[in-house]
Amino acid sequence: MRDFDFEIVMGLEVHAELHTKSKIFCGCTTEFGGEQNTHVCPVCLGLPGVLPVLNEKVVDYAMKAGLALQCTIASFSKFDRKNYFYPDLPKAYQISQYDLPIAEGGYIDIEVQGEKKRIGITRVHMEEDAGKLVHGGGSLAYAGYSLADYNRTGVPLIEIVSEPDIRSIEEAIAYLEQLKAILEYTEVSDCKMEQGSLRCDANVSLRPWGQKELGTKTELKNMNSFKALQKALEYEIERQAEILRDGGKIIQETRMWDENKGETIALRSKEEAHDYRYFPDPDLPPIVISEEWVERIRKTLPELPQARQVRLVESYGLPAYDAAVITGSKAMADYFDQACTAYGMTLPAGQKVDQKGQERAKQISNYMMGELSRRLNASEKGFQDCPISPENLVELLTLIEGGTISGKIAKTVFDEMFESGKKPKTIVEEKGLVQISDEGALASVVAEVVAANPQVVADFKAGKDKAVGFFVGQVMKATRGKANPGLVNRLLMEELKRQ
Amino acid sequence: MKLHTKCAHELHDLLVSKEISATELVNDVAARLEDVEPKVLAFVTKTIDEAKAAAARVDDKIASGEKIGPLEGIPMAIKDNMCTEGVPTTCSSKMLHNFVPPYDATVVRKLKEAGSIMLGKVNMDEFAMGSSCENSWQEGTRNPWRLERVPGGSSGGSAASVSAGQAVFSLGSDTGGSIRQPAAFCGVVGLKPTYGSVSRYGLIAFASSLDQIGPFSRDVRDCALVMNAIAGHDPFDSTSAPIEHPDYTTFLDQSIKGWRIGVPKEYFGEGIDADVSETMQKAMKTLESLGAELIECSLPHTEYALPCYYIIAPAEASSNLARYDGVRYGFRAEEAEDLISMFSKTRSEGFGEEVKRRIMLGTYALSSGYYDAYYLKALKVRTLIKQDFDRAFEKFDVLLSPTTPSVAFSCGDRLNNPLQMYQSDICTLSVNLAGIPAISINAGFADGLPIGVQFMGKPFEEGRLLQISHAFEQATSCHSQMPPLKGGCAE
Numbered sequence: 009m010r011d012f013d014f015e016i017v018m019g020l021e022v023h024a025e026l027h028t029k030s031k032i033f034c035g036c037t038t039e040f041g042g043e044q045n046t047h048v049c050p051v052c053l054g055l056p057g058v059l060p061v062l063n064e065k066v067v068d069y070a071m072k073a074g075l076a077l078q079c080t081i082a083s084f085s086k087f088d089r090k091n092y093f094y095p096d097l098p099k100a101y102q103i104s105q106y107d108l109p110i111a112e113g114g115y116i117d118i119e120v121q122g123e124k125k126r127i128g129i130t131r132v133h134m135e136e137d138a139g140k141l142v143h144g145g146g147s148l149a150y151a152g153y154s155l156a157d158y159n160r161t162g163v164p165l166i167e168i169v170s171e172p173d174i175r176s177i178e179e180a181i182a183y184l185e186q187l188k189a190i191l192e193y194t195e196v197s198d199c200k201m202e203q204g205s206l207r208c209d210a211n212v213s214l215r216p217w218g219q220k221e222l223g224t225k226t227e228l229k230n231m232n233s234f235k236a237l238q239k240a241l242e243y244e245i246e247r248q249a250e251i252l253r254d255g256g257k258i259i260q261e262t263r264m265w266d267e268n269k270g271e272t273i274a275l276r277s278k279e280e281a282h283d284y285r286y287f288p289d290p291d292l293p294p295i296v297i298s299e300e301w302v303e304r305i306r307k308t309l310p311e312l313p314q315a316r317q318v319r320l321v322e323s324y325g326l327p328a329y330d331a332a333v334i335t336g337s338k339a340m341a342d343y344f345d346q347a348c349t350a351y352g353m354t355l356p357a358g359q360k361v362d363q364k365g366q367e368r369a370k371q372i373s374n375y376m377m378g379e380l381s382r383r384l385n386a387s388e389k390g391f392q393d394c395p396i397s398p399e400n401l402v403e404l405l406t407l408i409e410g411g412t413i414s415g416k417i418a419k420t421v422f423d424e425m426f427e428s429g430k431k432p433k434t435i436v437e438e439k440g441l442v443q444i445s446d447e448g449a450l451a452s453v454v455a456e457v458v459a460a461n462p463q464v465v466a467d468f469k470a471g472k473d474k475a476v477g478f479f480v481g482q483v484m485k486a487t488r489g490k491a492n493p494g495l496v497n498r499l500l501m502e503e504l505k506r507q
Numbered sequence: 508m509k510l511h512t513k514c515a516h517e518l519h520d521l522l523v524s525k526e527i528s529a530t531e532l533v534n535d536v537a538a539r540l541e542d543v544e545p546k547v548l549a550f551v552t553k554t555i556d557e558a559k560a561a562a563a564r565v566d567d568k569i570a571s572g573e574k575i576g577p578l579e580g581i582p583m584a585i586k587d588n589m590c591t592e593g594v595p596t597t598c599s600s601k602m603l604h605n606f607v608p609p610y611d612a613t614v615v616r617k618l619k620e621a622g623s624i625m626l627g628k629v630n631m632d633e634f635a636m637g638s639s640c641e642n643s644w645q646e647g648t649r650n651p652w653r654l655e656r657v658p659g660g661s662s663g664g665s666a667a668s669v670s671a672g673q674a675v676f677s678l679g680s681d682t683g684g685s686i687r688q689p690a691a692f693c694g695v696v697g698l699k700p701t702y703g704s705v706s707r708y709g710l711i712a713f714a715s716s717l718d719q720i721g722p723f724s725r726d727v728r729d730c731a732l733v734m735n736a737i738a739g740h741d742p743f744d745s746t747s748a749p750i751e752h753p754d755y756t757t758f759l760d761q762s763i764k765g766w767r768i769g770v771p772k773e774y775f776g777e778g779i780d781a782d783v784s785e786t787m788q789k790a791m792k793t794l795e796s797l798g799a800e801l802i803e804c805s806l807p808h809t810e811y812a813l814p815c816y817y818i819i820a821p822a823e824a825s826s827n828l829a830r831y832d833g834v835r836y837g838f839r840a841e842e843a844e845d846l847i848s849m850f851s852k853t854r855s856e857g858f859g860e861e862v863k864r865r866i867m868l869g870t871y872a873l874s875s876g877y878y879d880a881y882y883l884k885a886l887k888v889r890t891l892i893k894q895d896f897d898r899a900f901e902k903f904d905v906l907l908s909p910t911t912p913s914v915a916f917s918c919g920d921r922l923n924n925p926l927q928m929y930q931s932d933i934c935t936l937s938v939n940l941a942g943i944p945a946i947s948i949n950a951g952f953a954d955g956l957p958i959g960v961q962f963m964g965k966p967f968e969e970g971r972l973l974q975i976s977h978a979f980e981q982a983t984s985c986h987s988q989m990p991p992l993k994g995g996c997a998e
Contacts (some may be wrong), residue, residue, distance in 0.1 A: 050608075050609060050610050054830050056598070056603065056606065056830070057596075057612060057709040057711045057712070059707060059743060059745065089826050093832060095834045098835065099829070100826075100829030100830045100832055283874050285825075285874055285875070287826070287873055290714075290715035291712075291746060293745055
């Protein structure tokens with residue numbers, strides 16, 4: 009993008025729903041779905057007289073996320089009220105954090121086209137989610153009426169605000185991917201973007217190259233997938249660039265990404281910007297966090313994606329690309345590790361597998377990135393609910409390695425495993441797919457095939473190499489694909505030479 | 508037997524000795540309620556049928572030989588800002604005129620568990636904002652001692668109902684004096700407990716950091732009994748203190764000999780009526796005769812309490828009352844064109860003048876650019892006021908002051924002068940800002956109207972307040988007087 013007229017400056021604000029069982033200030037379930045307004049009680053509905061009681065698990069999770077994002081955890085934190093009117097907000101204020109967030113000053117390292125870069129994290133704070141409006145008559149603008157569903161009200165969120173360090177769409181996407189992976193690894197959020205448990209807003213501004221002051225920004229909302237983020241940013245950057253090229257001025261405003269129209273629409277301008285009248289929530293005492301508490305949470309931190317990526321390269325000799333893809337999702341990385349364990353390759357830290365081990369690891373990786381990912385994507389599943397267990401995949405690889413089945417048969421077995429979840433050995437036995445490596449038996453098949461096709465033998469002798477392929481095909485047909493291909497080749501050459 | 512003039516502990520003895528039944532008791536008090544209600548106008552909602560059913564259950568229990576608790580079968584009234592499951596809870600506001608909560612406030616649940624019987628929900632200033640009980644969507648409650656006077660506010664209905672014999676005890680809420688000032692005006696006992704000692708869960712919030720629920724009763728012993736029932740940690744209220752509460756009746760009948768009582772000079776200056784000052788002098792003499800030592804002291808930041816309170820309380824109120832937007836429950840204005848006009852029409856039509864005044868004050872005080880100058884400043888002043896008390900309690904067991912600068916004023920007198928109305932709470936506000944407990948008991952009369960004396964104590968030392976109040980009560984006779992109020996059209 010260097011030839012672009014302007015430098016792009018972006019910061020992302022990401023909301024993640026925390027994976028707690030109950031809501032932030034009451035005991036209602038956080039489960040997604042359910043009949044409208046069934047996961048509610050007087051507290052999350054904000055009925056007159058109710059009071060919030062903080063779910064301590066929320067603090068644990070927010071701290072865990074903060075630590076995974078390399079933030080400093082505040083020893084003294086508090087909740088504030090953010091006041092505004094909207095029908096999905098039962099109390100007409102959101103309990104959030106303002107000047108004393110739970111965590112501050114972290115970072116995420118990203119890599120774009122081989123270049124490493126550090127994106128600063130300004131803060132991580134806790135808040136409650138609002139409800140959801142269902143607009144009668146299609147879109148908000150033409151709604152004849154609106155219905156409110158408060159099931160989501162009070163679901164705990166963390167908001168992760170980045171520094172304006174992002175300079176390209178690729179960086180924005182890499183940042184969000186890395187952030188999503190970290191939140192998944194720590195298991196603080198399930199990060200299901202399609203269910204709204206991970207939501208992204210972006211602050212975008214442009215400035216001429218070399219200019220120090222930031223340009224006027226717009227805030228983009230409602231980008232609920234990586235694709236939407238990409239398209240919205242493309243649209244908004246081009247929109248701002250066009251205005252600036254024509255000598256116009258950007259208006260500071262909030263804009264919403266309209267998926268259907270493929271454009272951003274102005275929601276509200278700065279002149280009518282909200283004054284949220286933040287003040288400390290008098291119903292909730294401040295949160296005092298001890299060193300011990302922080303350490304207790306730090307101990308629960310798992311190996312994070314980047315450390316895991318390094319380990320996969322160092323311990324298993326995986327190519328950096330493979331390691332990056334596999335660690336991009338926790339479920340996929342866990343699958344890989346479980347497969348290695350099934351192969352007997354559980355390693356103490358700092359140790360390396362041998363050459364054979366490296367080949368096996370690469371085999372696992374190939375299957376995962378290739379056939380398995382393809383099948384999972386097609387059936388809209390993730391590695392966490394893969395019908396083929398890591399143990400069964402390894403069993404399949406062992407059957408191939410030991411020559412029990414051919415690579416070709418393996419494909420059939422794999423398909424069957426994916427459909428039925430059966431063990432590969434069972435499938436091979438049931439269908440009689442064991443590879444024929446018996447030299448005597450194969451030799452007679454080869455002899456028969458050669459004897460039955462004198463014309464092709466003549467062609468071979470005349471120097472037509474294609475003839476070999478024909479004979480291989482015939483042998484495979486006769487053995488219903490079970491013949492050991494290496495053995496068939498050798499026996500064929502011997503037989504043909506004899507002719 | 509005139510049961511409606513008796514205290515809860517006396518009635519309990521009569522129930523236990525089977526001289527009366529709970530049904531008789533409820534019938535008698537309910538009859539008195541109906542009899543004087545056209546004059547007093549204390550009740551917003553009556554639940555007499557349910558009360559009679561509950562009384563029958565208590566009688567069954569007594570008949571079967573089971574023991575009953577000290578408040579079991581005793582008729583009570585609840586201020587209409589405490590949620591009662593299935594019974595309308597309106598905050599005396601048009602905004603909530605049709606609101607029926609699906610749950611009980613913790614205090615209501617506790618009193619139900621204690622076996623007390625609710626006769627109804629009582630009138631108040633709308634959303635507890637006011638000092639006269641005239642800011643009600645319903646007609647204002649009257650002072651049982653003289654009907655053209657106000658009962659005080661905002662818990663005017665709670666105070667008047669006990670004073671008039673329409674309930675044996677009641678609950679009120681106190682944000683800046685809303686229990687103590689009406690208790691003083693109506694000549695009953697009113698206790699504002701330490702912030703955090705009684706759960707606020709289910710109390711419809713006015714100013715969350717100041718609100719506290721407390722009892723109204725005819726005598727100090729009843730006050731202790733009600734505290735025993737309602738005080739305690741509540742996991743549903745994060746600001747409720749996780750402490751053990753003593754049996755408050757154990758403080759009664761104990762001497763106050765040798766106690767040092769601080770008399771803050773700031774509470775005896777300009778603006779305090781001569782009648783009130785005189786009654787305070789007499790009260791101090793009584794206490795001296797009981798062996799206490801009275802010493803003048805100073806709470807130097809007292810003069811800032813009123814402005815400080817009128818920043819903090821409206822600021823919190825503006826946020827607490829934002830939920831009344833017509834979307835989910837309560838009043839919704841008709842014929843709004845769009846969402847914003849629905850919000851604004853609903854709130855314009857649903858709230859009364861005083862509530863709107865405070866919402867605007869609070870919104871302004873919290874708005875960006877003014878927060879530091881007003882709200883933050885007020886929080887700092889609040890700390891200074893609290894420190895005044897901390898220092899005083901290093902030297903004194905309790906502090907004494909008048910509860911109000913004057914006796915009950917006439918209806919309509921201060922309605923159009925909000926600043927003058929706010930002055931009614933000048934002696935009580937600081938206590939809420941500091942979060943400490945304070946009690947008002949009757950100390951005498953001027954021209955047939957009661958005058959209250961206020962005792963202020965250290966946090967969680969309600970027991971000592973009850974101790975000195977009880978000692979004072981035993982040494983005087985004023986608490987045993989009933990207002991000369993007759994039922995029907997006889998007066």
